[in-house]
Amino acid sequence: xxxxxxxxxxxLPLLLIAPQVFISAVFFFYPAGxxxxxxxxxxxxFGLSNQFVGTGNFEFLFGDRHYRSSFYSTAxxxxxxxxxxxxxxxxxxxLADRLIKGSGAYRTLLIWPYAVAPAVAGVLWMFMFNxxxxxxxxxxxxxxxxxxxxxxGSEAMGLVVAASAWGRISYNFLFFFAALQAVxxxxxxxxxxxxxxxxxxxxxxxxxxxxxxxFFLLVVNVVYSFFETFGVIxxxxxxxxxxxxxxxxxxxxxxxxxxxxxGSSAAQSVILLLIVGLLTVLQFKFIEKRVHY
Amino acid sequence: xxxxxxxNLRKSFGSDDVIHGIDMEISDGEFIVIVGPxxxxxxxxxRMVAGLETVTEGEVLINGERANEKEPMDRDIAMVxxxxxxxPHMSVAQNMGYGLKIAGxxxxxxxxxxxxAAHLLQLDGLLDRRPKQLSGGQRQRVAMGRAIxxxxxxxxxxxxLSNLDAKLRxxxxxxxxxxxxxLGVTALYVTHDQVEAMTMADRMIVMNAGVxxxxxxxxxxxxxxxxxxAAQFIGSPAMNVLDAQIxxxxxxxxxxxxxxxxxxAGPVKLGLRPEHVAPxxxxxxxxxxxxxxxxxxxxxxxxxxxxxxxxxxxxLQGVHLANHDGEAMRFGVDPxxxxxxxxxxxxxx
Ligand SMILES: Nc1ncnc2c1ncn2[C@@H]1O[C@H](COP(=O)(O)OP(=O)(O)O)[C@@H](O)[C@H]1O
Ligand SMILES: [Mg+2]
Numbered sequence: 353x354x355x356x357x358x359x360x361x362x363x364l365p366l367l368l369i370a371p372q373v374f375i376s377a378v379f380f381f382y383p384a385g386x387x388x389x390x391x392x393x394x395x396x397x398f399g400l401s402n403q404f405v406g407t408g409n410f411e412f413l414f415g416d417r418h419y420r421s422s423f424y425s426t427a428x429x430x431x432x433x434x435x436x437x438x439x440x441x442x443x444x445x446x447l448a449d450r451l452i453k454g455s456g457a458y459r460t461l462l463i464w465p466y467a468v469a470p471a472v473a474g475v476l477w478m479f480m481f482n483x484x485x486x487x488x489x490x491x492x493x494x495x496x497x498x499x500x501x502x503x504x505g506s507e508a509m510g511l512v513v514a515a516s517a518w519g520r521i522s523y524n525f526l527f528f529f530a531a532l533q534a535v536x537x538x539x540x541x542x543x544x545x546x547x548x549x550x551x552x553x554x555x556x557x558x559x560x561x562x563x564x565x566x567f568f569l570l571v572v573n574v575v576y577s578f579f580e581t582f583g584v585i586x587x588x589x590x591x592x593x594x595x596x597x598x599x600x601x602x603x604x605x606x607x608x609x610x611x612x613x614x615g616s617s618a619a620q621s622v623i624l625l626l627i628v629g630l631l632t633v634l635q636f637k638f639i640e641k642r643v644h645y
Numbered sequence: 646x647x648x649x650x651x652x653n654l655r656k657s658f659g660s661d662d663v664i665h666g667i668d669m670e671i672s673d674g675e676f677i678v679i680v681g682p683x684x685x686x687x688x689x690x691x692r693m694v695a696g697l698e699t700v701t702e703g704e705v706l707i708n709g710e711r712a713n714e715k716e717p718m719d720r721d722i723a724m725v726x727x728x729x730x731x732x733p734h735m736s737v738a739q740n741m742g743y744g745l746k747i748a749g750x751x752x753x754x755x756x757x758x759x760x761x762a763a764h765l766l767q768l769d770g771l772l773d774r775r776p777k778q779l780s781g782g783q784r785q786r787v788a789m790g791r792a793i794x795x796x797x798x799x800x801x802x803x804x805x806l807s808n809l810d811a812k813l814r815x816x817x818x819x820x821x822x823x824x825x826x827x828l829g830v831t832a833l834y835v836t837h838d839q840v841e842a843m844t845m846a847d848r849m850i851v852m853n854a855g856v857x858x859x860x861x862x863x864x865x866x867x868x869x870x871x872x873x874x875a876a877q878f879i880g881s882p883a884m885n886v887l888d889a890q891i892x893x894x895x896x897x898x899x900x901x902x903x904x905x906x907x908x909x910a911g912p913v914k915l916g917l918r919p920e921h922v923a924p925x926x927x928x929x930x931x932x933x934x935x936x937x938x939x940x941x942x943x944x945x946x947x948x949x950x951x952x953x954x955x956x957x958x959x960x961l962q963g964v965h966l967a968n969h970d971g972e973a974m975r976f977g978v979d980p981x982x983x984x985x986x987x988x989x990x991x992x993x994x
Binding site for chain 2: 536538539541542543544545546547548549552556557560561563
């Protein structure tokens with residue numbers, strides 16, 4: 353049964369949601385409105401005047417080969433980040449859940465990476481994989497693998513994915529661990545008596561019961577990979593090599609702040625807004641149906 | 646069909662000894678009730694048989710074969726949990742068929758078995774529902790169905806009725822017993838309710854703090870309780886236990902003789918069931934009635950032995966409209982209904 357509070361008047365409920373509305377207005381609706389407005393103009397090279405171009409910025413973008421490839425990089429990047437942050441997190445949570453003694457210490461250790469700021473995480477990974485002084489690239493060299501993410505686009509992508517996913521594993525772990533602890537023991541035991549061994553139980557009982565958590569994390573991680581990975585990409589690859597790691601949000605920055613093409617940058621952020629909105633709607637519409645609350 | 650043997654079975658959680666050595670032979674098709682107060686180790690004992698807890702010491706034999714190291718799934722058992730433990734994301738049919746599916750049974754065969762079990766348990770028409778769309782009693786039946794479709798050798802029940810209301814409990818109690826004898830499957834049934842134990846058990850094991858106080862048929866336990874604990878736990882209202890003395894071959898309560906005994910002289914605990922004393926103006930027991938409870942078929946009189954603070958309860962057959970409150974009454978007792986226990990060990994004398 354759903355529990356609902358009913359109010360008599362309208363003033364109190366309005367008052368209660370006012371802070372949220374205010375914050376959303378200042379930090380979300382106003383900038384979004386600004387972005388939409390700006391996307392309709394092209395500023396002159398000195399930034400002194402704006403020329404109205406209607407959908408010109410958008411038309412230009414979709415004709416741009418670089419912009420289309422940025423779409424592709426973004427798709428690859430967010431799929432990889434989401435998978436690389438959720439699967440290990442789930443695996444670790446399952447291990448921690450089985451462990452009775454010492455799971456507290458184990459949990460604390462696993463939470464630390466989440467406390468590391470993205471840019472710092474980026475620097476950390478950049479040093480480990482630095483082509484000249486990095487520990488990991490040196491070991492890879494010993495093994496006969498010539499690591500060079502500065503030149504190799506796939507390696508650069510792998511590195512930014514790893515650096516972005518790393519801290520997220522902690523976050524996802526916490527949610528998965530809590531969800532696992534909430535799965536009734538007796539249900540697992542019933543399955544064991546019914547003949548299901550560990551992995552069978554995991555896939556047919558545990559995973560379906562985790563689906564609300566998995567769904568929530570899916571949405572949150574996709575949004576994360578779209579928007580919050582800027583710091584990592586900026587410190588490690590700055591979008592390179594040859595724009596291999598220029599995801600949409602990075603391109604907004606690169607074109608707007610570096611290239612000073614504010615109109616195009618604004619148009620890009622509007623598109624980004626639409627994409628994330630669409631993704632979230634799709635996720636809720638199609639995946640939520642398969643989720644058992 | 647199976648026998649179950651427990652040999653000096655012990656369980657410790659760390660340094661906490663929970664089960665202190667239980668021996669029992671259970672024959673094929675027997676309905677065994679494990680009864681005792683909360684926390685006495687009933688579930689732990691059952692879970693060791695199920696393979697959900699490791700055995701610290703001793704042996705569990707199923708069909709004469711050592712099962713200590715076997716996984717639950719390899720023991721040919723089925724269990725009904727107190728909270729039913731249904732799979733919340735599966736339909737009733739999927740819940741019941743899960744074990745069969747894992748065993749690799751063809752789909753049609755599973756469907757047929759599930760349907761037959763559903764029919765037996767009056768669950769027809771509910772097969773597509775999710776557990777949360779069922780009432781408590783229906784969930785209970787689904788849990789039963791899940792246990793019976795697999796045709797196990799042993800049924801294990803852990804307080805399966807304790808979440809149901811009183812009326813349903815009585816009904817399900819009968820149904821479970823009937824089902825078990827129809828299927829002829831050996832059953833171990835845990836409960837804290839002595840009425841369930843009395844009505845369902847072929848034999849019961851009365852547990853107290855990890856020790857089997859008595860193993861026997863309900864009538865054996867009722868008529869010749871082997872310990873003070875068993876005497877007071879089984880039977881409702883509980884047996885009166887009085888401090889008495891044996892002198893000159895008689896059991897003395899103060900200076901009145903209640904019954905005879907050939908035990909050696911000295912202090913003794915005298916147990917008298919409320920339903921075994923009868924009003925008798927010449928009887929040895931003088932009681933001051935403080936409160937009477939007419940229950941319909943019988944009337945309970947609560948009070949104390951005259952001139953003392955010792956609580957005493959008597960149960961009189963039939964409805965007694967006369968209010969006995971504040972009255973002094975005398976009761977007599979048949980010597981065969983006197984139970985004597987060693988005051989130190991609590992063992993029957
Ligand atoms: N996993 C466990 N770890 C530690 N102690 C436990 C565990 N399970 C049960 N116990 C203890 O064992 C005793 C018996 O428990 P249990 O078998 O559940 O009792 P019952 O089913 O008779 O109420 C209790 O004192 C309980 O605290
Ligand atoms: Mg219990």
